[in-house]
Amino acid sequence: MTTPDIDNINVAAFDPMPTPDEIHARLPLTAVAARTVRDGRAALRGILDRTDHRLFVVVGPCSIHDPVAGLDYARRLKALADEVSDTLFIVMRVYFEKPRTTTGWKGFINDPHMDDSFRIDVGMERARRFLLDIAELGLAAGTEALDPIAPQYLGDLISWTAIGARTTESQTHRELSSGLSTPVGFKNGTNGDVGIAVNAIVSASRQHSFLGINECGRSAVVRTRGNRYGHLVLRGGDGRPNYDTVSVQIAGEALAKAGLPVNIVVDCSHANSYKKPDQQPLVLENVVNQIRLGNRSLIGAMLESNIVAGNQPIPDDVAKLADLTYGCSVTDACISWETTEKALREAAARLRDVLPGRQ
Template sequence: MNDEKKRGISLPDCMTLRDVRASIDDVDRRIVALLAERRGYALQAARFKSAADGVKDPAREEQVVRNVRALAGEEGIEPELVETLYRDMIAGFVRVELTSAGHRGPPALENLNVAAFDAMLPPEEVKLRIPASERAARTVAEGRRTMEAILDRRDPRLAVVVGPCSIHDTDAGLDYARRLRELADEVSDTLYLVMRVYFEKPRTSVGWEGLTNDPRMNDSFQVKEGMELARRFLLEVAELGLPTGTEALDPIAPHYRGDLITWTAIGARTSESQTHRNLASGLSTPIGFKNGTDGEVDGAVNAILSAARPHAFLGINDQGRSSVIRTRGNRYGHLVLRGGGGRPNFDSVSVAIAEQALAKAGLPQTIVIDCSHANSWKKPEVQPLVMRDVASQIRQGNRSIVGVMMESFLETGSQPMSAELSQLRYGCSVTDPCLGWDQTVEALREARALLREAVDERRQAGAPAPAQRATAS
């Protein structure tokens, strides 16, 4: 007996799409009628409960869920899907029961400062609306493998995470991505380019919080729109064959776009946050932890250790339901030096101190240098000088530095946010000042020329003995 006959479904070969949709509409009417009948019985059952029983009957609820899961399995339907529907339905019936009984509940003690809850589509739905193409998925998978090989020293090239401080104009961002894709091919024998794509901006006090939170840049906070816009942008960049790197700031956002990211950073303000260490332990990408804003590396080193181990914490699943997330731990945590406390830390002495801190913790001496932020005093013209110093250290035999970061856009500098968005200069940052495109090309070509011989020597020598990585315990 085939599945259609088993489930009592008859689908004549002559049926058209219109016929199928009409049949679906008919089934939906019957389902709603059955739900109404189910609700009636639920309300009738409630009348038999005593006040001591309470509204909720957890034991009966679990019995119902077990029953419908078993029935779902018999019908070839995913039990998890049916369970989700039934739990939502039961919760809804309880709300109806309370309302019909005139139940007012205790005085409001929660959400006193919450103006509204705006429903978001679950991550699964957004991914179905904006699915990753085969080419995009291949870009991400190959990018992650390459970054892991660089971190393990199996690939001798220098990783370069380069791009705008933040994405505010997706047209300008794609313009930059296309240019970077061509440059990536040119320097690929020595440098591995990953586009910096930041959609969330941590603010010291107030300010624009990024494309995800405020895509219209007018404090309207159309987060649903921003989430979909960000995913579409990542998809288009990945389809160019260009890997992307981002910062994990909001713990929910990776559920919506993590499948399109190659490398992730945890910022200087959040490396000591347990929430972000938990999050990092479950991310599928290699992850760089930045040193603190005071310039100290201990917090980031502890974060690498923490993220390498399993964790269990509250979050959501792809269906948007509250869940306990249990992680395996992320083996590819590494240190990002970005300066701080009024001083840079890209120099050889600072790098040696960071190496000692990693070794003391039993971690691989794996370091990425951020050429911007405090390492350049937020002056974009200083970034190429930092890159030059890093190249010099590698040429002199340093093996711990495996990558750099740069803030770069089409135009040099930054501009203030304007109420009239049409007045913004195309390709110019609205957050931290960036190095212009021409200067970026010059800096990366120079780095390639300086490092080509050193990279060739590494390639000929082969990978060193595997470094001891933090493991789950």
Template sequence: MQKTSDINVVETRPLPAPSKLLAELPKTEAQADFIARSRADIRRLIFTDDKRFLLIVGPCSIHDTAAGADYARRLAALSKEVADRVMIVMRVYFEKPRTTVGWKGLVMDPHLDGSHDIAEGLRVGRAFLREVLDLGLPTATEFLDPITPQYVADLVCWGAIGARTTESQTHRQMASGLSAPIGFKNGTDGSLQTAVNAIKAASQPQTFLGINLDGIASAVVTRGNPDSHIVLRGGSGGPNFSAAHIAQTEQLLAKAGLPKAILVDCSHENSAKKPERQPDVMRELLAQITAGNTSIMGAMVESNLHAGAQPFPVPKDQLKYGVSITDGCIDWSTTESMVREIHAALAPRFA
């Protein structure tokens, strides 16, 4: 018989059922309590008049868990200093969308050698999330593959749907079932309506194809996620964080019957893909807040131990410690100064 399926499939590798990995690396009662409290805090910052600022900051992607843990320890200490005015959530990104091809993140290729040991990637990712939570840092990640959440989402306090996937029905459906607050980025073309439509879709009950905790293909039925909001990251037309852009976003959200809750990504097109400009974007946001804006409730920053990015792929022993292999980042000293600047700028809010 003529073969008509799997013509281009070379191999299929069974993965452990999510329930097995969750049993192998369970969350502790303390971690569960911390995650629940952190999600509740994030919801308050997004949707109420809580005056604290939500800052989602950290490496573009985690490729070296030792360097990631080093960064997390520093961030945890800084977080405690500014907690009265700034809620810091660490970027713990394991999945990276690629415009064409490239390294797709720790989950997909944890050994950085093209072996694509996904089972180990899920294990390493889950273990690292637990490590960050134990430091008292809430966790943030981008949900890219619709199967990955069954393995790690119980350890995530805030999630993002990226600019490339905000328009995807699969990702909107997935977000409707996630338990954490979710930020939808505007489209790569700068379209705000794409993100607004995504927020509305994710808030509704959905039924879609997925897997259950035993790894069995299932029809997943959700009640809808009420905790979604917009993330402005600029687009092909340029940045979108100015006062005029913020006002336009407020009007669009109001017209859609959605809360005026805006988080600004200081990276990507908002910084013209120049990571060193991120603090300048932050200063503009703080100026708007100081002038009375109440819809900007937070921001996202790509930060690492050292500045910039390094070429990849290269042999692992040639990689520089604490330098991104995906998007460029600001370094730790710049991050520390920026966080303290945010804290100081928000003082009038709490007078």
């Protein structure tokens, strides 16, 4: 018996979606890609466990909207990653989902054609194709976990995961993180509250049971073991930075009080750069200075970077999408490739003689 007057009254349609197994069958994990993911996760665990002295840096576009330009960026980043691999472990930022406070483009998976057609089935498959291409280059990928179902489609190609400032307090994302196969960075709240992220790390380290889907797309009770590789990401809040020495010290004390490893990543973007992309290298330089002066809690950094600096709006007229500037962000503004190279080379040079002594 149907009850249209009380059931799904605000749902317009249920469109079919391929199962994770079906997407995996079309785009199977290759041996090269699997090795990249395993090696990437192992390197990150080593850095968090302090058996690998390197600093890890998650760097890349604010969001992926053009896979061709994204792969172009990835090839450049792979060459740079190899060059600085003795000091920095580079993870490419590959963000397909964008949380929105009100409205706006929700990302490549949700609307891959950027025309409000919302072909999530197409977006998910194209996102997996892109991640495969990145992994086959030998470059580890990091992303933000937003949709709790997406990891079943893409999780085998991810080496590092972020939980964003808007979702760190979400029970759903804490439970999800407890079952992820990657290290997970929890960002402080949008208001700058570090306690929210500390609580999230503790929660994600525990076992959980929650409703999800399995590889066949069937509803399942997901039972997790807990993820012991949660760590804190400082991104500023309420328009103010929190990467200074005092803020880092206070954050470290909060982690230690909770019985957690004192592992801190600084997101050089967002409030830490006052949303001014050209200040990101200055934030990274400050992180390097703190490490050179003896800080042992800073183990990573994040940069929003693209081929071309700045950002551009998505045109309302679909016919004008072809006029978008190649390699330029359509979400938050980024630093250019040339600025990225310079910042990472300088960081590696200044840390090369310091990091081995921190193990």
